Amino acid sequence: MRRLMAATAVLVSTLGLVSGCGEDTPATDAGDIETIEITFEGGTVTPNGERVEVGTGQPVDLVVRADESGEIHVHSEPEQEFEYAAGTTTLKLQIDQPGVVEVESHDLEQVIVQLEVS
Amino acid sequence: MNGDTPFAHGIGGSADLPISPSLAIAGAVAALVVSFTVLAVAWRTPRYDEAQGGRQAPPWLDSLVGSLGFRAGLRVFGFVIFVYAVVAAIFGEDLLTNPVFGIFYVWWWVGLVPLSLFLGPFWKAISPVRTINLVFARLSGSDPEVGVFDYPRWLGHWPAALGLFAFVWMELVYPFMTELGPVRLWCAIYVAVMLVGGALFGNTFYEHADPFEVYSSLVAKLSVWGSRDGHLLLRSPLANLDTVVVRPGLVAVLAVLFGSTAFDSFRDSSDWVQYIQSTETSSYLLNNVMLVVFCVGTGLVFALGCVLTGVETGTRRWSLPDKFAHSIVPIVVGYIVAHYLTYLVEFGQRTLIQASDPFSNGSDILGTGDWSVNYWLSYHPTLLANVKVVAVVVGHVLGVVAAHDRAIKLLPKRHQLTGQLPLLLAMVAFTVGGLYLLFAA
Numbered sequence: 441m442r443r444l445m446a447a448t449a450v451l452v453s454t455l456g457l458v459s460g461c462g463e464d465t466p467a468t469d470a471g472d473i474e475t476i477e478i479t480f481e482g483g484t485v486t487p488n489g490e491r492v493e494v495g496t497g498q499p500v501d502l503v504v505r506a507d508e509s510g511e512i513h514v515h516s517e518p519e520q521e522f523e524y525a526a527g528t529t530t531l532k533l534q535i536d537q538p539g540v541v542e543v544e545s546h547d548l549e550q551v552i553v554q555l556e557v558s
Numbered sequence: 559m560n561g562d563t564p565f566a567h568g569i570g571g572s573a574d575l576p577i578s579p580s581l582a583i584a585g586a587v588a589a590l591v592v593s594f595t596v597l598a599v600a601w602r603t604p605r606y607d608e609a610q611g612g613r614q615a616p617p618w619l620d621s622l623v624g625s626l627g628f629r630a631g632l633r634v635f636g637f638v639i640f641v642y643a644v645v646a647a648i649f650g651e652d653l654l655t656n657p658v659f660g661i662f663y664v665w666w667w668v669g670l671v672p673l674s675l676f677l678g679p680f681w682k683a684i685s686p687v688r689t690i691n692l693v694f695a696r697l698s699g700s701d702p703e704v705g706v707f708d709y710p711r712w713l714g715h716w717p718a719a720l721g722l723f724a725f726v727w728m729e730l731v732y733p734f735m736t737e738l739g740p741v742r743l744w745c746a747i748y749v750a751v752m753l754v755g756g757a758l759f760g761n762t763f764y765e766h767a768d769p770f771e772v773y774s775s776l777v778a779k780l781s782v783w784g785s786r787d788g789h790l791l792l793r794s795p796l797a798n799l800d801t802v803v804v805r806p807g808l809v810a811v812l813a814v815l816f817g818s819t820a821f822d823s824f825r826d827s828s829d830w831v832q833y834i835q836s837t838e839t840s841s842y843l844l845n846n847v848m849l850v851v852f853c854v855g856t857g858l859v860f861a862l863g864c865v866l867t868g869v870e871t872g873t874r875r876w877s878l879p880d881k882f883a884h885s886i887v888p889i890v891v892g893y894i895v896a897h898y899l900t901y902l903v904e905f906g907q908r909t910l911i912q913a914s915d916p917f918s919n920g921s922d923i924l925g926t927g928d929w930s931v932n933y934w935l936s937y938h939p940t941l942l943a944n945v946k947v948v949a950v951v952v953g954h955v956l957g958v959v960a961a962h963d964r965a966i967k968l969l970p971k972r973h974q975l976t977g978q979l980p981l982l983l984a985m986v987a988f989t990v991g992g993l994y995l996l997f998a999a
Contacts (some may be wrong), residue, residue: 482653487836488832488835488836489828489903490828490832491828515571515572515902516571516572517571517572517931517933517936518571519571526825535572537572537933537937538575538936539572539573539574539575539936539939540572540573540574540575540576540826540938541571541572541573541938545876550835551831551835554828555574556575556576557572558575558939
């Protein structure tokens with residue numbers, strides 16, 4: 441049992457060392473704007489649920505080209521809602537809290553992108 | 559968020575970041591190495607014995623826990639929350655800010671785990687259905703322990719497995735999970751079944767068939783609290799775990815718990831979202847099928863891991879999965895901690911804030927209405943990721959040790975080591991699969 445516990449202790453501490461190198465680094469590219477192009481056309485939307493990595497606090501522009509007006513929900517903390525009109529609209533958002541945030545078309549009930557905020 | 563979204567988002571906002579690949583690999587390697595180390599160096603005679611071991615809790619604690627006032631206090635505590643939730647569910651607004659959703663999906667479902675892990679069989683102590691059954695029995699002058707019939711042995715934990723599945727289906731698949739009507743209906747059916755069952759079979763019914771009591775009492779086997787001859791006992795979690803009573807359906811209970819949690823990670827992965835959004839097949843159907851596949855798959859992998867061993871003639875091979883089932887309890891709990899930690903901490907707080915205004919009319923009954931949620935955990939993603947992987951690996955280690963001890967008790971001598979290998983592989987599969995989902999989803 442002692443040997444077992446020793447082995448476990450070594451492994452768990454190794455785990456700590458291996459993972460310790462990635463200390464919480466603040467977003468380095470906070471200044472650059474991440475632009476995501478979103479197209480609504482005939483009841484469909486692209487992109488379709490893809491992951492996009494952004495930094496915490498990094499400005500994100502959703503450039504929406506739509507054939508009719510609608511609403512986009514961003515499931516961050518707190519939740520953000522945006523309306524867009526037919527034509528091209530740029531929606532500006534920014535997320536400070538790390539996590540995976542879904543950006544949804546309220547009208548199509550579809551995930552457009554998952555923002556991986558870190 | 560509106561309740562009419564077909565994604566069954568739940569009440570959560572953002573989800574945890576995926577863990578880094580290096581961390582996932584480190585965890586998987588640790589799990590593998592520990593597994594074989596246990597096999598190679600651990601004891602060769604069974605260590606855990608229900609009848610012995612453990613030490614008596616201090617007398618003052620024993621008499622406190624055994625006292626009528628303490629027990630009644632816990633029952634009152636559980637019943638007050640129950641009544642509060644019922645009132646909010648009946649008279650509250652059908653809004654996501656109604657605390658009923660948080661009480662149902664966060665406090666009840668997830669809060670149960672740490673409470674049972676630290677305090678022992680918590681739901682049994684506060685269960686409002688047990689309380690109602692107790693009151694009915696007292697009023698009619700009968701014994702709450704016994705009912706009209708004896709609980710059928712063959713039924714075991716199967717009703718609990720079914721109940722747990724009904725809950726995870728509601729939580730993860732049902733599109734209207736954040737509307738008041740369905741949550742009310744679910745709870746009404748639960749209470750009705752529990753009361754009828756209690757009247758028919760007495761308290762035995764709750765021990766076997768109440769999904770929450772079975773869940774809570776299984777997790778409580780990882781706590782340090784045991785009992786013998788009515789006295790409180792302190793024992794090591796591994797020795798405590800060995801006292802899990804083997805009943806039919808135990809594997810099914812654990813398969814639903816692990817499978818559904820894995821499915822919860824999986825359904826949020828970008829690949830799955832892209833797939834269900836681009837196919838013509840109904841996403842509701844696909845999610846239903848996948849939930850069943852995850853639960854049944856977990857059960858099958860585990861059962862196969864248990865039966866692929868040499869046994870003495872006369873031992874029924876298919877009785878082995880239930881006999882080894884206690885050993886995946888720590889794996890399940892470790893994974894559930896990893897999966898739900900942020901959710902419990904952050905949405906648990908939010909529920910406490912919402913609970914102060916149960917009718918959504920701006921009142922502040924509990925005085926918690928102006929508190930704000932502390933998101934410290936989410937702002938420390940590296941720490942969070944480490945905690946998650948450590949929870950999974952520790953769960954795995956405990957599971958492997960528990961399985962080893964049971965194997966030397968159950969398997970014939972010449973199969974004791976080789977006979978454990980398939981089960982070990984099944985456990986590694988769960989742990990690595992769990993880590994993969996934490997990394998990929």
